[in-house]
Amino acid sequence: MRAGLDRKWPMSDIHLHHITKSFGPTPVLRGISLAIDHGEFLTLLGPSGCGKSTLLRILAGLEVQDSGSVRIGEGLVDGLRPKLRDIAMVFQSYALYPHMTVAANMALPLRMRRLKFWQRLPILGRLMPGARQVSVEIDAEVARTAKALGIGHLLSRKPGQLSGGQRQRVAVGRAMVRHPAVFLMDEPLSNLDAKLRVQMRAEIKDLHRRLGVTFVYVTHDQAEAMTLSDRVAVMLDGELIQVAPPQDIYADPDDRRVAEFVGSPKINLLDAIVRERGLADALGISFKILSDAPPGTALALGIRSEAFHLSEGAGVNTLTGAVRLIEHMGSDLFVHLDLAGLDHPLIARLAAERASQIALGQTLHLSVNPDRILVFGQDGKRLRSSGSAETPKVTPIRQFAL
């Protein structure tokens, strides 16, 4: 993807107001409200079946919501057909027309809009007044867009002759060619191999930066969500759990489910009971926590794997266990620790240099600072200390670069 495109792109912010949708008796969306700014890159992140694709399809007009409203830019678009909504969509399967060349695929949205019905007729159409002129313009625009995407040399091929990455670009080109106000992308990278996915991720990010229009991106892949988005909307079971910038989603989750869904390896969660204000017991060990929960409250302590550091001996905020497995990731070590009273291993991320000091079966002491412990209540909601306006420690999110 090279040279920018000169055309003006229209203003468009998106407001979803209390959208609900059920398929038969199964509720899929339970009252989703969300505002997306003009030019924002927003990702709907969630496991499969959480309703994120349905929400995108409602936004596109391919699906009709049971209740609620959608506004794009100035006007409500409820009941408008997709072509009148000024949106474009990239599908997971790319949905290219297999019998058409790349050029014809990309030209179709323009032909449908600019040529009248009788001008589009197979042979007769070319003879109709004006059709020729418009067709020439369309071809020029397609060629320009294709060039910008680096697929100019593929215009006469058919989708079947293209690689996955090329098809993906054609799909993006078809979406781009008519300058929509909003780009909708439904898992556009999931059919690509890992290496290409990383490359296309960068290209999509670059495309967004150059076009400056609103992108709504659906994925179940947290790495995509984290690397691409201005904000991530985490969806679970048809509800928006948290909408926040990627680093907040990771480091400052509002809900235990968000903490569990985002981050690899998975966050360590320990059941705990508050003994006294600011002090909780878990696995027979005392933890200093930044929380005002009254004594006796049941909590879950969430500790990211990289929050641990090695310490010399047992003590407050220190877990002790035997090394069960060491995963060497190159830059990091994932150390799996068996802890008494915990049925799954605790995972700690340590610097790779430690590799020589750690052996299987060895007993390790891992400490964690109080400000690195995320405290969740019994209902899964995050409990923050009211006293200190605690700012979460932002962790570099290099683990998503995989």
Next chain:
Amino acid sequence: MAAYALAGPAVLLLFLLFFVPVIAVFVIALTDWQFGAHTFAFVGIANFREVFGDDGFRASLLNTVIYVLIVVPGTVILGLAIAMLIESGRSLRAFYRAIHFLPFMATLAAMAIAWEALLHPTIGLVNQTFSALGLPTANWLRDEVTALPVLAIIGIWQNLGFAMVLFLAGLKSIPRDLYDAAEIDGADLWLDRFRTVTLPMLGPVLMFVVIVVALRAFEAFDTVKVLTKGGPGHASDVLLYTLYRESFEYLRTGYGAAVAVVFLVIVVALTLIQARVMDKRVHYQ
């Protein structure tokens, strides 16, 4: 060796049941053999000369072509239309599928008798309905002008279910995403959607249906035999019926075999041409 042993029975059967009879037909076509006769003589291409010199045969050939040209487009277009209607409907799909498929399953000779009753000039339902509506009536099966088209309509009626079932399967296999993409791209009118997605994606099925229905139409026999016996005159005579009549009624086996050879050549040529032409224009995924 094992490979030959395993393929052997199939090859033997293919040889006995297919190649030997075909060769026999070619040989008989060069003789003056009559069915049941103890002697025969080779007569060269005399049979073929007679076949092509015969007005009756030429009429029969022309009728067959007209019959095919009515039945194939009629079956394909109606079959596709019905398949799309059933596919777009929500209720009673299985029921509609079943009733449209019934004629294909039924024995055509028996069904032909039902048609004969319907088309009866005085007590038939068709003429009674037509006269009640003030439309012209006819003795459908005894009229030179109507006999062949009426047989063709029965042919369409019979093959419709077959085409419909194949089209239904083809329609089901079109990815939903393509329709979604077409809608977003602005191809959301019925005809645009049809031209952009449905028809191209049905290409392989369409080709298969056209070839099979064309072959079935070339083989039309039962309705002709039961309803018109090729008449009046040669008005509804078709190739297969001519072949049957010459070989088994007039016992002119040599002449009949020559007709069979002509028939075979036409069918094989047609299949090859269709496959060649359509292969270029059909997109396989």
